[in-house]
Amino acid sequence: MSQRSRPKLADVAERAGVSLKTASRALNGEYGVAPATAEKVLAAARELGFRPNLLARSLASGRPSAAIGLIIANVADPFFAELIGGVERALGARDLQLVIASHHDDPERQQKLVRALVERRVDALLVTPAPGDASYLRDDIDHGLVVVSLDRPLVGVEVDTVIVENRTGSANAVRELIASGHRRIAALANDPRLWTMQERIAGYRLALGEAGIAEDPALVLLDGADSQVSRRRIAEMLASSDPPTAIFAAHNATGRDAIRAMRAAARELPLVVFDEESDPDLLVTPPLVIQSDPTRLGRVAAEMALERLDGLSGPARLVVHQVGRHDVAREIGR
Amino acid sequence: MSQRSRPKLADVAERAGVSLKTASRALNGEYGVAPATAEKVLAAARELGFRPNLLARSLASGRPSAAIGLIIANVADPFFAELIGGVERALGARDLQLVIASHHDDPERQQKLVRALVERRVDALLVTPAPGDASYLRDDIDHGLVVVSLDRPLVGVEVDTVIVENRTGSANAVRELIASGHRRIAALANDPRLWTMQERIAGYRLALGEAGIAEDPALVLLDGADSQVSRRRIAEMLASSDPPTAIFAAHNATGRDAIRAMRAAARELPLVVFDEESDPDLLVTPPLVIQSDPTRLGRVAAEMALERLDGLSGPARLVVHQVGRHDVAREIGR
DNA sequence: GTGAAAGCGCTAACAA
């Protein structure tokens, strides 16, 4: 409805007194058009407010639609926002448009979104996968769809993937806590279905195991997505007869809940947080931050997709980024 | 290139042994297809991995492309991330896809993005305008493009607009500071070209004027986009012989710079911040927060666009949201 | 240097 009365190429051609093909050539800057003719066509287009229909062009030419699909957990999450920024920057130079959608960690919603974007004929699909199997993508991949997985691996298909060292990064941070003498370290995550959380908790367990520390289930919260619940659970840990002496938060929001719970209990324990994005130096409890660098994640994933679009073939590639480490308390002198 | 070898509707029809149109009807769930025939078609489509080409469908049917364009300042900014979330939610029920791009407050880049999205035939365009005139949109609007402006007004065309009470909200907050006895109040903004900043500073001036306080240029920083610069400027204010006794930050990032500068100077002044998104209760200096509610901004703008797409006509509408006010320090008991 | 015809993948109108 909204775009119905638009002038078409034929209108431009008619107004310029040339044929369809000549108008097309002139507007696309192709060779073989007399300068005067080209100028006439461009003037006609300007006067008419002509806007070429990219959908029609893509259909007629068989060329790709110049759009990249990006499916992530949640656009409103600062982590993913930064990731999108990285993708956008990598795409910018190529005049590729970005079609974005959130699956909110719902596998079925992800599948629907994949379908919708494939039907829209995006040139490539960047996905931060929801939990669960995604082998339904095989078909599209076999038909030439470029898929790149980022932040988490895609289960059921082999595609280019960019992830970070969740496990090692977490283990190293927990090792630091242990080296400082801590033996009762709480571990907090927001959703046990997420691969990133599983890896980070595995890193926590790895470090504990190396030090011969038995895991205390009372110090582990895997399902802290609900802030109310997680604050209560952390408060209980702090109030117990054998409380933790340090906290490892595998997720930023859960880490912030920990800060709130500590403040409520008037206690301040050493805190490690994975992927705290929001100026951690300004938090009342400056943590040790382990960082994924979502901007880089997005940029690299987009670049890998572009390489595939440029014709790169070969087996799926796996890129594993090292994580950053920022001892915020030390950096601000506390 | 990537989607070339896909089966088309004709392939499905052939495999099912029916005509093109019958296959089309069956796949679109239209009436007038025998159940057995429909089943055959669906089976054929499944076996072939058929994905309808939405671009072709849109072209052939004249129906809209089921995509909404969203042009904002910066996808990676948490404020806009939330705004996107609001748009996405409002669109979700309708199966509309979201094409997103950032102009980084560059008017020329915005114009390019508008063109690109119009050529892609988005059904509607939601824009958080970059500074400057945008009357180039008139032509597209006249041709039926639905445009909604959000967070800032669009200059040069009259379109549905959703903004917030930047001026009143700022004035009220500054009035509170004045009522507490402050007469030397610093004002910080990040970019004087932005309408939102102009309005908020106008609110600051309004409150000062009412109280008969002369503005001291030494206490006003309008161009604090560079964090280094803004921290230095704020530090100079604090170190001056006649320092401010309170701070009004018209922008969140500049507000955080103020917190850093205060910490560096070992001073803590009452702080008002506009649009602090990142858990202000956890900041070392809990501010009084004036909130735009970007999620609502996005949701309402998207709804207005949908109403237009549904055929609503009439003059451009202006929606002005009241801002929220959170005295974070008081709320957390400090 | 320019143009006429055919066709991209699909739907619409009208038959049968």
Added chain:
DNA sequence: TTGTTAGCGCTTTCAC
């Protein structure tokens, strides 16, 4: 209930 024909807006042969 099904099929045929034309055509969406553009690009591509292949002519002139």
